[in-house]
Amino acid sequence: MTTMAERTQTTSGGATEPASGTQTLTMGKAINEGLRAAMRRDDKVMLMGEDIGPLGGVFRVTDGLQAEFGERRVVDTPLAESGIVGTAIGLAMRGYRPVCEIQFDGFVFPAFNQITTQLAKIHNRTRGAVQMPVVIRIPYGGGIGGVEHHGESPEALFAHTAGLRVVSPSTPQDAYTMIQEAIASPDPVIYFEPKSRYWGKGQVDLGAPVGTDTLNAAQVVRQGTDVTLVAYGPSTVTALKTADALAEEGRSAEVIDLRAISPIDTAAVVASVRKTGRCVVIHEAPVFFGAGAEIAARVTEECFYALEAPVLRVGGFHTPYPVAKHEHEYLPSVDRVLDAVDRAFAH
Amino acid sequence: MTTTNGSNEAIPTLQLLDPRGSRVTTRGTKGYRDRAAALTTEDLRGMYRDMVLTRRFDDEATSLQRQGELALFAPARGQEAAQVGSAYALRTQDYVFPSYREHGVLHVRGLDPVDRLRFFRGSDHGGWNPTEHNTAVYTIVIGAHALHAVGYAMGVQRDATPQDKHDGTAVITYFGDGATSQGDVNEAMVYAAVNEAPVVFFLQNNQWAISEPTTRQTKTPLYRRGEAFGMPSLRVDGNDVLAVYAATQEALERARNGEGPSFIEAFTYRMGAHTTSDDPTRYRTSDQEEEWRRRDPIDRLAALLRAEGGLDDDFEAEIKAAGDELGAKLRTGVRALDGGPAVSSTFDDVYATPHGVVAAERAWYEAYDAGDPPAPQYAIAESAQGGAR
Numbered sequence: 001m002t003t004m005a006e007r008t009q010t011t012s013g014g015a016t017e018p019a020s021g022t023q024t025l026t027m028g029k030a031i032n033e034g035l036r037a038a039m040r041r042d043d044k045v046m047l048m049g050e051d052i053g054p055l056g057g058v059f060r061v062t063d064g065l066q067a068e069f070g071e072r073r074v075v076d077t078p079l080a081e082s083g084i085v086g087t088a089i090g091l092a093m094r095g096y097r098p099v100c101e102i103q104f105d106g107f108v109f110p111a112f113n114q115i116t117t118q119l120a121k122i123h124n125r126t127r128g129a130v131q132m133p134v135v136i137r138i139p140y141g142g143g144i145g146g147v148e149h150h151g152e153s154p155e156a157l158f159a160h161t162a163g164l165r166v167v168s169p170s171t172p173q174d175a176y177t178m179i180q181e182a183i184a185s186p187d188p189v190i191y192f193e194p195k196s197r198y199w200g201k202g203q204v205d206l207g208a209p210v211g212t213d214t215l216n217a218a219q220v221v222r223q224g225t226d227v228t229l230v231a232y233g234p235s236t237v238t239a240l241k242t243a244d245a246l247a248e249e250g251r252s253a254e255v256i257d258l259r260a261i262s263p264i265d266t267a268a269v270v271a272s273v274r275k276t277g278r279c280v281v282i283h284e285a286p287v288f289f290g291a292g293a294e295i296a297a298r299v300t301e302e303c304f305y306a307l308e309a310p311v312l313r314v315g316g317f318h319t320p321y322p323v324a325k326h327e328h329e330y331l332p333s334v335d336r337v338l339d340a341v342d343r344a345f346a347h
Numbered sequence: 348m349t350t351t352n353g354s355n356e357a358i359p360t361l362q363l364l365d366p367r368g369s370r371v372t373t374r375g376t377k378g379y380r381d382r383a384a385a386l387t388t389e390d391l392r393g394m395y396r397d398m399v400l401t402r403r404f405d406d407e408a409t410s411l412q413r414q415g416e417l418a419l420f421a422p423a424r425g426q427e428a429a430q431v432g433s434a435y436a437l438r439t440q441d442y443v444f445p446s447y448r449e450h451g452v453l454h455v456r457g458l459d460p461v462d463r464l465r466f467f468r469g470s471d472h473g474g475w476n477p478t479e480h481n482t483a484v485y486t487i488v489i490g491a492h493a494l495h496a497v498g499y500a501m502g503v504q505r506d507a508t509p510q511d512k513h514d515g516t517a518v519i520t521y522f523g524d525g526a527t528s529q530g531d532v533n534e535a536m537v538y539a540a541v542n543e544a545p546v547v548f549f550l551q552n553n554q555w556a557i558s559e560p561t562t563r564q565t566k567t568p569l570y571r572r573g574e575a576f577g578m579p580s581l582r583v584d585g586n587d588v589l590a591v592y593a594a595t596q597e598a599l600e601r602a603r604n605g606e607g608p609s610f611i612e613a614f615t616y617r618m619g620a621h622t623t624s625d626d627p628t629r630y631r632t633s634d635q636e637e638e639w640r641r642r643d644p645i646d647r648l649a650a651l652l653r654a655e656g657g658l659d660d661d662f663e664a665e666i667k668a669a670g671d672e673l674g675a676k677l678r679t680g681v682r683a684l685d686g687g688p689a690v691s692s693t694f695d696d697v698y699a700t701p702h703g704v705v706a707a708e709r710a711w712y713e714a715y716d717a718g719d720p721p722a723p724q725y726a727i728a729e730s731a732q733g734g735a736r
Binding site: 186 | 471473476477478496497500501502503504505537541695697699703
C-alpha cells in the first residue's frame with residue numbers, strides 16, 4: 001500500500017503553488033481546499049456529481065475545481081445517483097480515485113444499492129484483488145430550513161454495512177484533513193458533511209499532515225471529569241455549547257468528537273466514561289437504532305462497573321424528518337442535552 | 348412490424364447462418380458477411396469446440412448440483428453461440444463484465460472451470476482475480492454491473508492521450524432481457540451515450556426472466572432501447588455464431604475507434620431452467636422448447652462445418668475426449684475446494700486497511716473457535732484509565 005507520505009514525495013509540483021500556512025476558512029472552503037490538495041497530489045483523483053462543474057456544487061464546495069482541473073477530472077454527471085456511484089466503481093477498477101458528490105442526504109437512496117451491494121463488497125468479493133478507493137460526499141443533517149429530503153441523517157444505514165467507512169467532520173480543520181485521508185484510503189468512505197456547519201469558520205493549517213488517524217480515532221475536544229458527551233459532525237458543536245452551560249452550573253463535561261462511526265473508536269469513549277461514570281450520546285439521526293444505541297451497548301459492556309447511570313441518548317425521533325418549521329424541536333438542542341445530563345445525575 | 352416478442356420474423360434480425368447450417372446472403376449484410384468470411388475453418392472449428400465444451404460444462408455442473416456438490420447452478424444451454432461468438436470478437440486487453448450465466452464467455456476468456464464453480468459451491472463470493480483475466484466476477488444484483496462497465500470504459504477514455512483518443516481497449520457487458528427493466532441498465536446507457544464511452548451493451552434476450560416472458564419487460568423490441576439512447580443498435584440471431592461474432596466485432600471496433608457505445612440484442616432462448624432450483628414446466632410449454640431445439644446453435648455450426656469439410660469423426664472424438672477431461676477435472680476439483688481457507692477467513696478483506704470492529708470480532712471468534720474462554724466480543728485495548736474509579 002502506498003502511504004500518503006510516499007505519494008506526496010513522488011508527485012511533482014503543479015502549475016499553481018499549493019495553498020499553505022494557516023488560514024481562517026469556512027468548513028465548505030476547507031473541504032474545497034482539501035479536494036484541491038488531493039487532486040494536485042494524485043492525478044487519478046477525480047470528482048463526479050450533479051452541478052459540481054461551472055456551478056461549483058449547490059453548496060459551492062467544488063467551486064473553481066473544474067476550472068483548475070478540467071472536465072475530465074471534474075465531471076458534471078447525468079442526474080442519476082446510482083449512475084454516479086456505479087460508474088465510480090468502474091473507474092476505481094480502472095485505477096481512478098473518484099470522489100462522488102451526492103447533492104443532498106435524501107438523494108443518496110437511488111445509489112443505496114450500488115453503495116451497499118457493490119461498493120462495500122467488491123474488495124471482499126474479489127478476496128482483496130480489487131480495491132475500491134471511492135469517496136461518497138453527502139451533505140447531511142438539518143437546521144437549514146430545507147424541504148423534505150434536505151435535512152436527514154442516514155449515517156447508521158451505512159455504518160451497518162460492512163466494507164464501508166463512515167466519517168463526519170465537525171471543524172474546518174478536520175474537514176480539510178479528513179477529506180484527504182478519505183481520498184487516500186483504499187476503502188470506500190462515506191463522508192458526511194454537516195451542512196448546517198458549512199459556513200462556520202475555523203483555523204485551518206493547510207500544511208497539516210495527512211495520515212489515517214481521522215478515519216479511525218476519536219478526539220477529546222474538551223477535557224472534563226463529571227460526564228462524557230459523545231457526538232460527531234453537527235452535534236459536536238451542540239455538545240461543546242452544552243459543556244459551556246454545564247460549566248456555569250459547576251459540572252465538568254468531557255466532550256468526545258467521534259469523527260468516525262465506522263469504525264467507532266470505542267477505546268476513547270470507554271477511557272473517558274471510566275473516568276466520568278456518565279455518558280450521553282448526541283446525534284441528529286433518530287435515536288431508534290441509531291449510532292447512539294451501538295455506543296450505549298459498547299459502553300455498558302465495557303464500563304458496567306464504572307457507570308453511575310445508564311447511558312442516555314439525545315437525538316431525532318422515529319418520525320420522518322419534520323417540516324422546516326418544526327425542525328428545531330426535532331434536533332438535539334443544548335436544552336435537551338442538559339435535560340439528559342440532569343437525568344444522568346439523578347441516579 | 349407487428350410482433351415484438353416470441354417471434355423474430357417481423358423484426359429486422361441479422362442472420363448469416365440459417366438453422367439448417369447454410370450461409371445466408373441477404374442484401375445489406377455484406378460488411379457482416381465479410382467479417383464472418385474472414386474466420387478460417389480453424390477458427391470455426393475452435394468456436395464449435397468451445398460451444399460443445401460450454402454445453403458439457405453445463406451438463407457436468409448440473410449433475411454436480413444434483414449430487415449435492417453445488418448449492419446452485421444457472422445453466423447457459425441454448426446460448427452458446429451468443430456467448431462464444433461474442434467472446435471470440437474480444438481481445439485480451441478488453442474488459443468483460445458478465446452477469447452469472449456467461450459460462451461460454453468465461454470459458455473463452457480462459458478462466459479455470461473449477462474457479463467458475465466456487466461461487467456455486469458456496470465456497471467463494473467470486474472465484475477469480477478479475478485483473479488477471481480482465482474479467483469481472485459474477486454480479487448477482489441484476490444489471491448493477493452495467494454501470495461498472497461504463498465507469499471502466501470512462502477510465503479507459505481518461506487513460507488515453509489526447510492525440511490517441513483511447514488505448515485500444517474496449518469494454519463489454521452482458522445482461523439479459525429482465526435486466527433491461529432495471530434502472531441501472533438504463534442509467535448505464537445514459538452515462539455511456541453522453542460520455543461516448545468505449546463499451547458494448549450485449550443483451551442476451553433468452554426470452555425468460557425466470558418465469559416471466561419478455562412481454563412482461565417490454566412493449567418494444569429491446570434493441571430499440573439502445574437506439575433511443577443514441578447508440579447504434581442491432582438485433583442478431585443469437586443462435587447464429589457467425590452473426591453474433593460479426594456484429595460484436597463491429598461494435599468493439601467502434602468502441603476502439605472512439606465512436607462510442609453500441610447495443611446488441613442477441614435473440615436466443617434459455618433451453619434449460621433459470622437455475623437448478625427452477626421448474627419451467629410451471630410457466631412454459633414444451634412446444635416452445637421443442638421449437639427452439641430445432642434452432643440449436645451447436646447443431647447449426649456443426650452442419651456448416653460438415654458441409655465445408657471442417658468436421659470429421661477424429662475431431663468429434665477429440666472434442667469428446669476434451670469434454671471427458673473437463674468433466675473429470677470438475678468432479679475432482681469441485682470436491683477439493685473444501686480444503687480451502689478456514690472459517691476465520693470470513694474476516695479477511697472486509698476492508699483493505701485495519702478496521703477496529705472487524706479486528707475485535709475476529710480476535711473474539713478465533714479465541715472462541717480455539718476453545719479458549721471467549722474474550723468479550725468487543726474486547727478493546729485497556730486504556731490507561733481502565734478501572735481507575
